[in-house]
Amino acid sequence: MNKRTSMEIFKSVVLALFLREVQTRFGTKKLGYFWAIFDAMFMVLIFAGLKSLISAKSMPGLDFPVFLATAFLAFFLWRNIVTQSINAFSANKALFAYKQVKPFDTIVTRVMLEILVSSVATIVFVMIGLYFGLDVSVKNFNMVIFAVVWLCVFGFAIGLVSAVLSYFYEFYAKVIKVILSPLMFISAIMYSVDSLPPLAREIILYNPLVHFMEMIHGFYFKTLDTYYVDYEYMMYWTLIPLWLGLFFYKRSEKRILSS
Amino acid sequence: MIELYNVTKYFKTGGKKKYILNNVTMTIPSGVNVGLLGRNGAGKSTLLRMLGGIDFPNSGIITSPNSFSWPMGLAGGFQGSMTGRQNVKFVCRIYGKSDYEIEQAIESVREFAELGDYFDMPIKTYSSGMKSRLSFGLSLVFDFDYLIIDETLSVGDKNFQEKSKKALRKKIENCNVLLVSHSMPVLKEICDVGIVVHQGQINYCETIEEAIETYNNINK
Numbered sequence: 001m002n003k004r005t006s007m008e009i010f011k012s013v014v015l016a017l018f019l020r021e022v023q024t025r026f027g028t029k030k031l032g033y034f035w036a037i038f039d040a041m042f043m044v045l046i047f048a049g050l051k052s053l054i055s056a057k058s059m060p061g062l063d064f065p066v067f068l069a070t071a072f073l074a075f076f077l078w079r080n081i082v083t084q085s086i087n088a089f090s091a092n093k094a095l096f097a098y099k100q101v102k103p104f105d106t107i108v109t110r111v112m113l114e115i116l117v118s119s120v121a122t123i124v125f126v127m128i129g130l131y132f133g134l135d136v137s138v139k140n141f142n143m144v145i146f147a148v149v150w151l152c153v154f155g156f157a158i159g160l161v162s163a164v165l166s167y168f169y170e171f172y173a174k175v176i177k178v179i180l181s182p183l184m185f186i187s188a189i190m191y192s193v194d195s196l197p198p199l200a201r202e203i204i205l206y207n208p209l210v211h212f213m214e215m216i217h218g219f220y221f222k223t224l225d226t227y228y229v230d231y232e233y234m235m236y237w238t239l240i241p242l243w244l245g246l247f248f249y250k251r252s253e254k255r256i257l258s259s
Numbered sequence: 260m261i262e263l264y265n266v267t268k269y270f271k272t273g274g275k276k277k278y279i280l281n282n283v284t285m286t287i288p289s290g291v292n293v294g295l296l297g298r299n300g301a302g303k304s305t306l307l308r309m310l311g312g313i314d315f316p317n318s319g320i321i322t323s324p325n326s327f328s329w330p331m332g333l334a335g336g337f338q339g340s341m342t343g344r345q346n347v348k349f350v351c352r353i354y355g356k357s358d359y360e361i362e363q364a365i366e367s368v369r370e371f372a373e374l375g376d377y378f379d380m381p382i383k384t385y386s387s388g389m390k391s392r393l394s395f396g397l398s399l400v401f402d403f404d405y406l407i408i409d410e411t412l413s414v415g416d417k418n419f420q421e422k423s424k425k426a427l428r429k430k431i432e433n434c435n436v437l438l439v440s441h442s443m444p445v446l447k448e449i450c451d452v453g454i455v456v457h458q459g460q461i462n463y464c465e466t467i468e469e470a471i472e473t474y475n476n477i478n479k
Contacts, residue, residue: 004355016352024340097329097336099312100353258314 009100017092017101017109025113036117037124040076044068047190059192061223063134069125070220071189071213074148077118078155078209079180084110085159086176089167089256096257103256104249107163111156143219151212154238160245164252188213193228205230208237261287261310261405266319268305269459278459279305280316285463287452289325292436294450294467296474301456303439304332304409310437311407325404331394332409332439339383343374343393346382350397364400371396371426373419392419399426406430409439424448443471 004012048065059067088106095101129136138144166173187209193201204210211234218226263285269276279302287293295303308314311327329336337346347368351361369378372392377385385393398406406427427436427449440446446453446467453470455462457477464470 008355009353012355013353016349019352020338020341020345020349023345024338092338094336094338095349097313098350098353099327099329254315258308 010102010105013100013102013105014109014112017095017105018112021109021113037121040069040072040121040125043072043184051190059223062221063129063136066129066134066136067217067221068190069129070216071187073118073122073125074151074213074216075184075187075189075209077114077148078151078212079183080114080117081111081152081155082159082162082176082180084114085156085163086166086173088159088163103163103253104160107156107160111152111159114155115152137222138220139222140219144216147212147215147219150234150238151216153242154208154212154234157238157242157245160249161241164245164248164256167256168252183207183209186210188217192217192224201228208234260289260325261321261323264320264322266309266316266321268302268309268314268316279456280319280461281459282319283461285461287454287463290435291451292431292449293438294446294453294470295437295439295456296446296453296470297456298477301458303456304330306454306456307332307407307409307437307439310405327405327437328398328401328403328407329394330407330409331391331398336394337382337390340381342381343372343378343385344369346393347397351400354401364397367400368393368396371399371422392423395423395426399430402433404434406434406436408436410441446471 044065047068051064085107088110089103092101092103092106095106096103126136162172162176166176186204186207188204193204193210193214196204205228211229211231215226215229215234218224218229263280263283266280266283268279269281270279271277295306297303305314307330309316309321310323311330313330338349341349344365347365348361351364356364372378372389372395374385374389374393377389382390382393395408424445431449436449438446438450450467453464453467453473455464455470455473455477462470462473464473
């Protein structure tokens with residue numbers, strides 16, 4: 001057989017895994033596409049509704065549903081990257097019988113799939129927004145994209161660490177699930193950091209996701225800024241888990257394959 | 260050619276190390292078909308997996324300039340929720356085949372494996388025999404230097420067994436086989452040399468008959 005470089009093998013494996021994931025996720029369950037959009041849509045409707053019930057005055061200069069949608073789409077993208085990464089090894093275990101398929105490839109594949117799903121959902125959201133005459137215009141498109149890409153790298157890093165650790169320690173998988181569930185409420189998704197009292201502001205800024213959400217909001221809306229975003233803090237939260245994830249993975253790849 | 264240098268492989272069971280290979284150095288020469296013998300749990304399948312590159316020794320090195328198939332066994336190597344056809348596509352893709360080659364591969368596997376409508380059903384609905392037929396049929400599509408076969412030649416009915424053996428005989432004109440089997444006639448028919456795995460040691464025998472005899476002595 002002709003020899004291929006490891007990059008060529010990696011590319012063909014990720015493509016094969018990607019097509020397989022698309023088929024199993026969306027092909028066998030017809031509702032797959034629906035759920036991809038539904039969860040974010042549901043949250044936007046709930047919180048937009050709640051907000052209009054509680055207080056008539058919303059954030060001036062922007063449409064609140066758009067404010068919600070940007071953050072929920074980003075948050076679900078990040079959360080799905082992490083949760084899908086955690087299950088990536090066990091879901092693809094049978095395919096490790098082929099030596100070309102490395103556990104790492106399964107995570108890369110799932111991250112790519114989540115990005116695709118989120119992109120489709122975003123397009124649908126924009127179309128719905130336009131239909132209802134909401135202001136979906138972006139202040140700084142490039143910086144919003146940059147923030148989302150960074151968020152994906154952050155998700156990948158946390159996902160990789162979590163995948164390796166939870167493969168060997170079931171306890172860790174439970175812990176991460178417990179951490180993930182309340183995150184939605186403490187990540188500056190349905191409110192801005194600026195709207196919080198000073199003490200709450202100080203505490204919530206320890207959550208790295210808050211910085212990502214503020215960054216996305218700040219660059220998306222003309223009336224908001226990125227005053228509270230600490231890029232250095234975000235960098236630490238990206239690079240340290242990324243390094244740890246790669247380190248743990250490198251050390252345990254063979255054990256994952258042979259277990 | 261396959262070379263093993265000081266290879267040690269063990270499993271930990273209840274704190275105790277159970278050795279499959281204990282500091283084994285060995286060379287399997289090119290151009291011979293190898294039969295692996297040993298009691299259940301002696302580590303034949305683990306050895307095959309290591310030779311196939313999906314399991315790894317605790318210490319030592321296994322090297323070979325040759326290409327190996329995936330271990331074809333009853334255990335699978337298939338994703339249960341995918342259909343037979345999707346699995347064939349998947350494996351072709353990871354080996355970098357073109358769309359045209361994939362179409363051809365699907366046709367030849369479908370014809371060989373005789374799965375009928377099951378070819379488009381999820382693998383989890385297959386019997387173990389059907390899985391092996393698919394796996395074996397799929398391996399015939401590729402040009403490996405070594406086919407790694409774990410107990411799969413004895414599946415299916417008489418007809419299919421004959422067909423498999425015929426296909427394998429044709430295939431091994433151009434490649435070699437690493438075969439685990441408990442069927443002595445099959446081993447005698449296909450293999451040239453034998454390896455007996457027993458209590459962490461490997462006994463390399465120049466002829467398959469000698470290996471069978473060694474194996475029989477262990478079982479006495």
